[in-house]
Amino acid sequence: MQRRHPLLLLLIFSVFLNFQTSNGHNITRLLAKHPSLSTFNHYLTLTHLAQEINRRTTITVLALDNAAMSSLLNKNPSIYTMKNILSLHVLLDYFGAKKLHQITNGTALAATMFQATGVAPGVSGFVNITDFKGGKVGFGAEDNGGDLDSFFVKSVEELPYNISVIQISKALPSAIAEAPTPGPSELNITGIMSAHGCKVFADTLLANPEAMGTYEDNLNGGLTVFCPLDDAFKAFLPKYKNLTASGKESFLEFFGVPVYQSLSMLKSNNGLMNTLATDGASKFDFTVQNDGEQVTLKTKINTVKITGTLLDEQPVAIYTIDKVLMPRELFKAAPTPAPAPAPEEAADAPKASKSKSKSKSKSALTPESDAPADSPDDDPADQTADDNAASSFKGGRFVAVGLSFLVVFLLL
Ligand SMILES: *[C@@H]1O[C@H](CO)[C@@H](O)[C@H](O)[C@H]1NC(C)=O
Ligand SMILES: *[C@@H]1O[C@H](CO)[C@@H](O)[C@H](O)[C@H]1NC(C)=O
Ligand SMILES: *[C@@H]1O[C@H](CO)[C@@H](O)[C@H](O)[C@H]1NC(C)=O
Numbered sequence: 001m002q003r004r005h006p007l008l009l010l011l012i013f014s015v016f017l018n019f020q021t022s023n024g025h026n027i028t029r030l031l032a033k034h035p036s037l038s039t040f041n042h043y044l045t046l047t048h049l050a051q052e053i054n055r056r057t058t059i060t061v062l063a064l065d066n067a068a069m070s071s072l073l074n075k076n077p078s079i080y081t082m083k084n085i086l087s088l089h090v091l092l093d094y095f096g097a098k099k100l101h102q103i104t105n106g107t108a109l110a111a112t113m114f115q116a117t118g119v120a121p122g123v124s125g126f127v128n129i130t131d132f133k134g135g136k137v138g139f140g141a142e143d144n145g146g147d148l149d150s151f152f153v154k155s156v157e158e159l160p161y162n163i164s165v166i167q168i169s170k171a172l173p174s175a176i177a178e179a180p181t182p183g184p185s186e187l188n189i190t191g192i193m194s195a196h197g198c199k200v201f202a203d204t205l206l207a208n209p210e211a212m213g214t215y216e217d218n219l220n221g222g223l224t225v226f227c228p229l230d231d232a233f234k235a236f237l238p239k240y241k242n243l244t245a246s247g248k249e250s251f252l253e254f255f256g257v258p259v260y261q262s263l264s265m266l267k268s269n270n271g272l273m274n275t276l277a278t279d280g281a282s283k284f285d286f287t288v289q290n291d292g293e294q295v296t297l298k299t300k301i302n303t304v305k306i307t308g309t310l311l312d313e314q315p316v317a318i319y320t321i322d323k324v325l326m327p328r329e330l331f332k333a334a335p336t337p338a339p340a341p342a343p344e345e346a347a348d349a350p351k352a353s354k355s356k357s358k359s360k361s362k363s364a365l366t367p368e369s370d371a372p373a374d375s376p377d378d379d380p381a382d383q384t385a386d387d388n389a390a391s392s393f394k395g396g397r398f399v400a401v402g403l404s405f406l407v408v409f410l411l412l
């Protein structure tokens with residue numbers, strides 16, 4: 001009964017988000033034709049995995065029938081644990097029935113969406129596929145001690161080479177995927193940040209009980225944190241110390257958003273975002289904008305890049321950013337006498353687009369702009385960003401260019 005609330009929230013979110021994604025395939029619709037897979041389908045929606053699956057191509061979904069799902073659900077996993085388990089059932093490669101039976105050398109390891117979330121440590125999150133005598137194909141999680149005890153049942157849907165859905169006989173057991181995931185209010189977000197390159201920001205937050213309390217109050221309802229990496233935040237400390245007490249609190253709260261946003265949600269929901277510091281007319285907001293695969297956050301003062309995921313477990317996500325994003329409520333534009341001209345940042349300029357047009361549709365349609373991260377950035381040069389310090393995202397490719405063309409065709 002206690003789970004009803006988060007489930008409902010997830011459902012509302014999924015419905016909301018389904019209006020915003022468009023792609024060649026829709027896993028919910030594909031599975032809807034198969035009533036024996038309805039529970040599996042339902043849980044793909046509840047855990048948001050359906051949306052992640054729809055955004056990707058060249059993937060294989062290992063579907064479980066209702067009986068296999070009920071033995072999984074008998075263990076009463078939380079929705080967060082279910083997400084880990086089911087994401088182990090999404091392979092980041094295309095395996096149609098034919099390819100499964102003709103694996104080179106009879107055995108292969110496939111990366112999964114579980115491995116791609118960054119939650120899975122080391123080699124866990126890979127699935128071993130092996131062809132056995134008599135046309136049998138066995139599947140097992142790599143951390144399952146070499147036990148391949150789930151078998152190919154049948155091909156459900158194949159859209160080569162976008163998505164293949166095959167049914168397997170039972171859930172892939174994996175101690176790591178099944179490990180109980182702590183409830184959001186038990187999360188030690190400053191501990192997670194400290195351990196992964198955002199120690200200075202975490203310590204600053206801990207030293208400000210008002211701001212820290214605001215973060216804690218939002219853990220259950222949904223929270224996304226963008227923490228500046230240590231080098232950047234350390235260099236920024238003199239400016240931070242210069243702020244008034246209420247300025248400090250608002251500044252720290254500015255790096256939290258009171259809703260859960262997975263990376264794919266950020267990619268598909270470009271636009272203005274309120275923060276924990278937003279208070280009526282004091283906007284303290286920023287703009288989320290894609291630049292190819294890269295997600296950037298920008299204010300009138302500067303632009304920062306998301307460089308890594310520290311945690312993505314609904315309802316809490318924590319990402320690292322390469323520089324300190326500055327709210328215009330507390331800082332003046334172009335704070336350093338850098339030679340960089342900033343006329344287009346004047347308040348009345350029609351949409352502060354930089355000289356190199358980086359608008360979303362443009363960059364999605366221009367193949368070369370899919371190059372990651374290295375595009376020059378005309379931010380104030382007062383912060384040194386160490387791009388190498390940041391772990392880059394793992395995971396499959398999004399075919400943004402193709403999708404945009406599809407959208408354009410549909411519009412025509
Ligand atoms: C996928 O299909 C389901 C069921 O038909 C529908 O509710 C949902 O809006 C679709 N999602 C997308 C992204 O089109
Ligand atoms: C695969 O996806 C692309 C783009 O999303 C689409 O144009 C193509 O028709 C899809 N192929 C199949 C077999 O559905
Ligand atoms: C198959 O086995 C041969 C010989 O052991 C090896 O050279 C080759 O790399 C293997 N191919 C794959 C795809 O694992």
Ligand SMILES: *[C@@H]1O[C@H](CO)[C@@H](O)[C@H](O)[C@H]1NC(C)=O
Binds near residue numbers: 108128129145
């Ligand atoms: C998959 O598991 C089988 C059985 O444990 C093992 O013999 C095989 O080497 C594994 N395949 C790969 C690619 O690791």
Ligand SMILES: *[C@@H]1O[C@H](CO)[C@@H](O)[C@H](O)[C@H]1NC(C)=O
Binds near residue numbers: 188190191192194
């Ligand atoms: C959170 O983590 C930090 C660093 O690992 C630790 O010092 C602190 O005691 C933890 N707080 C709680 C409440 O567990």
Ligand SMILES: *[C@@H]1O[C@H](CO)[C@@H](O)[C@H](O)[C@H]1NC(C)=O
Binds near residue numbers: 242
């Ligand atoms: C702190 O504020 C003072 C007065 O506004 C200003 O002169 C000084 O440059 C500021 N220091 C930093 C590091 O921003």
